[in-house]
Structures are given as C-alpha cells and as structure tokens.
Amino acid sequence: MPYPEQMVAPMRAELTTSGVQELRTPGEVDAFFRTDNDLSLLLVNSVCGCAAGSARPAVLLSMEHPSRPARFATVFAGQDLEATARARELMGDVPPSSPSVAVFRAGELVHFMPRHLIEGRGPEEIARDLTSAFDQLGRDGRPA
Amino acid sequence: MGTFHDTRDPLHGITVAAVSGDTVYIGRCHERTPESVVLVDVDEHSEGQDGRTNAEYLQRAARFGAWKRHDRLALETASLSRLAPLKDFYDTGNGAVEAAGLPPVPAPEVGAEAVDDAAAATEPVTLTSAAEAEVARLLEQEGKPDHGLRLGVAGGGCSGLVYNLEFTPRREGDLVLDRDGFSIFLDPKSVIYLRGVRLEFEQGLGGKGFRFNNPNASNTCGCGESFTV
Numbered sequence: 001m002p003y004p005e006q007m008v009a010p011m012r013a014e015l016t017t018s019g020v021q022e023l024r025t026p027g028e029v030d031a032f033f034r035t036d037n038d039l040s041l042l043l044v045n046s047v048c049g050c051a052a053g054s055a056r057p058a059v060l061l062s063m064e065h066p067s068r069p070a071r072f073a074t075v076f077a078g079q080d081l082e083a084t085a086r087a088r089e090l091m092g093d094v095p096p097s098s099p100s101v102a103v104f105r106a107g108e109l110v111h112f113m114p115r116h117l118i119e120g121r122g123p124e125e126i127a128r129d130l131t132s133a134f135d136q137l138g139r140d141g142r143p144a
Numbered sequence: 145m146g147t148f149h150d151t152r153d154p155l156h157g158i159t160v161a162a163v164s165g166d167t168v169y170i171g172r173c174h175e176r177t178p179e180s181v182v183l184v185d186v187d188e189h190s191e192g193q194d195g196r197t198n199a200e201y202l203q204r205a206a207r208f209g210a211w212k213r214h215d216r217l218a219l220e221t222a223s224l225s226r227l228a229p230l231k232d233f234y235d236t237g238n239g240a241v242e243a244a245g246l247p248p249v250p251a252p253e254v255g256a257e258a259v260d261d262a263a264a265a266t267e268p269v270t271l272t273s274a275a276e277a278e279v280a281r282l283l284e285q286e287g288k289p290d291h292g293l294r295l296g297v298a299g300g301g302c303s304g305l306v307y308n309l310e311f312t313p314r315r316e317g318d319l320v321l322d323r324d325g326f327s328i329f330l331d332p333k334s335v336i337y338l339r340g341v342r343l344e345f346e347q348g349l350g351g352k353g354f355r356f357n358n359p360n361a362s363n364t365c366g367c368g369e370s371f372t373v
Contacts, residue, residue, distance in 0.1 A: 004333065007298060050157055095187075097209040114209035116159035116230045 003047055008079055011045060014056050019063065021073040026086035032073050033090060033107045039069035039137060040105075041130075042087060045076045046098035051119040055099040058118075058126035065131040067138040069103060101130060103137065110137060159209075161202060161233060162219055163226040166191040168198045169219060170210040170230055181221055186214040206233035267321055268339045269295060269328060275345040275354060280325045286311055292320075292327035295343070296334040307356045309343075 016022050020043065023029045033040065043059050046052045063072060075084045077098035088096055091109050099118055103111035111133045118126055155173040162169040162181060167190045171183030187210035189201040196204075210230075271279065279293050288311070296308040314320065314329050321328040330338060342357040 095209040095211045100209075112208055114207075116206075116209065117234060120158055120229075120231075 003079065008047060008076065011047065011052065011056070012076065015043065015045065015059070015074050018060050019072065020059065021071070023073050023075050023083050023087070024080050026082050029075065029083050029086040029090070032071070033104060037106050038071070039103055039110075039134070040071045040073065041069040042102045042104065043072070043074040044084065044087065044098045044100045044102070045074050046078060048099065048115075051115055052099040054121060054123050054126055055101065055118050057123035058130065059101065061123055061127035062130040062134070065127075065134055067131070067134045069134065103133060105137070155227075155229070159230045160227055161205070161230050162224050163198075164219055164223045165225075166198070168202060169217065170205050171214075171217065173227075174216070177221070179221055180218045181224065181227060182216065182218045184216050185212045186217045187211050188213060188217075202230075202233050206230055268319070268335055269321065269330065269341050269343065271323070271328075271343045272345065275343045276323055278345045278354070279323075283311060283326050288313075290314070292329050294318075294329045294331070295338060295341075296331040297337045307341075309354060 012022060021032065023032055041059065041062075043055060045056065059072065059074075062068060075087045077084045077096075084098075087102075088094075090104070090107065091102055091112070094102075094109065094112055095114075097114040097116075100115055101113040101118075102109055113126075113129065113133075117129065153173070153176055155176065158173055159170065160173045160183070162171075162183065167188055169183060169186055169188045171186030173181065174184045175182040187205070189196070189198060191198050193201075283291060283293070290313045291311045292314060294308070294310050294312045298306055298308055312329065314327070315331075317332050319330040319332060319335055321330070340358060344355045344357055346353060346355055
C-alpha cells in the first residue's frame, strides 16, 4: 500500500534537490537508460528509515567521488510501482530489494548493492563501498 | 554505527541467514526469543535444491539478495545451528554454513501489562492504565486545560512510519476520545495507521517511557517506535 505522498515527499526531495533524477514512470526509466553509454547509478529508494535513511545520504556522498557515474537516478519502491517494476526488469534475475543501489553501463547491470549490504551501516561506510566499486569499474571496466 | 536502536536486539531488522538441518533460511530478523526466531520476507533453500549446494546458494544470496517465498516464518531457536547477518557471508566471500553458534537472545522486556479488551474492540486506540496515569500526570504538570494527548504518524523511522505523541489543543477535524481527566486527539489521516494501537507506559531496567504496541503492523521495529502496515 503506497504511503500518503506528504509522508514520502521529504524522502524524494532529499535526492532530487541534490541532482538525482527521479524516474516516476516506466517510460522515464526506459528513456534514462536508452541514452546512456557511461556508468549510471540507480537507487531504489524506500520508506525504510534504517536502511534507506543511510542509503540516500550515501549516494549523495558518492556523487562527490572523482570516478562517479555520469548520471544518478532513483525510483521509489512501494510508491512508484510501475517505474520500479520496469527498473527491476532491467536488473535481470536479481531479487527485488529495497533500498538497493544498481550501477549500469550501457543499460547492463555491472554492480549491485542489495539491502542487506546497506542496513545497519552508516552513510560514509556505504559510500566507501560504492566509490570502491566506481573505481574498479573505471579501472578495468569489469563488473565490481 | 548502532544498528537500529541501541537498547534492542542488534539483529532486529537485519537480513540474516539461519541454518536449520540441511536448510538455509534468509530473511529479515523480526523477533528473537529463547524459543523462536521470527523472520519476515523469507527465502529457503535445501542442500542440493535446484542443483546448488547451500554454500553456492548463500554465496549468490550474499551478493544479490534472496527471493521472497514466505511473508513470515517462525523457526525454533533450538533447531538452529547458525544465525548470522547475511552480510557476513559477503564479507567472507564464501557460503560456509558450518555451525558457528547463535548470538545471545536479548533479555525479555519488562513492564508489559494488559489492557481492557472491551475498549480495544471499540476504539481505534487504547491506553494501558499505566499510560493513562502518566498522560494525566504530565498534562496536569503542563497546566494547560485545553491540551490533550495528540497521537499521529509521520514518515520516517526504521520501518517507514513513526508515531507522534505530543500535548496540543484540539484541532478541527480531530477524532476525539475521552478519558478520565483528559482527551485524546487523533488526526483523521493518521487513524487508519493507528487502528488497534495500544499505548503503553513502561518502567523497566532500561528506563521509563511510552511505547506503541501495534498488532496490525506487518513489520515493526523492536522498539515499537516505527512500523510498516
């Protein structure tokens, strides 16, 4: 059951006001990935305070890293259901997980951080894992 | 960093792998007692299932997560040979499932008390007698006769929504519940999330305070401060 919009609006704004593009429809998801040949990061946002409450600032921290992906986007699990379903289709056989962070290259999943690698950890710790993955992806181009 | 709430079970809300016999369960730990471990959003895998060993299954799950087969499962604590955060298997890079013991089960809470069942059946929110007495005491201390107990919910917390508890005057549109000596004000938008909630007041070893008990929450923090419906 989606939560009332006024309750989730601050969780959306935390990302969108810092330059993360929110994808609200399947069409927006397709358009985001269709044009992309560089690294793109997708945060599957959620209302869970303990995990998403750290994931959001972690992604924002990772945006400051030199080898960051070219573009950052987000879908909101439990809220924008169709957009999230479309984004998950692009992740292949990876189980649904929210919050989670997926990094794509040319529309292909090359790195995935599921919820259990986020929960219980601070933003700096999560950001460190993300930026390590960015570095590895930038260095040898292989999935991290 | 502390996990969710320093005073609660460190495994609460954490995705764990539990090993029982030749079966591995993966799910978020909801509650642990000496008798059982309750997991939510659970997958299970038996040795050799789908052509994979448990170790192979765990290795993949540690990297990508697990599919949900059950909303909720209660496992007998005594049957478990291992219970650990799934993240641990990612860190070690292998899916070894040898018995490694179980973390100690947190001590049971103290101070829980019964509530009037008849009131619970007719009113969206109930208070234990200790909670009523404490609210009355605090309102009297506040010294503002037009104030009552306002209960509501807002976004945030470990499980999506958090409870609000404050003393305010009545607002237009409020649902009002009268108690002996004070009134409870419920924001109409919050009522759907508060239905069935019992407000308790505890005085235990961990300190005293109000606690929300929500029987309808599908996923509740151990502290009862936040919940998902």
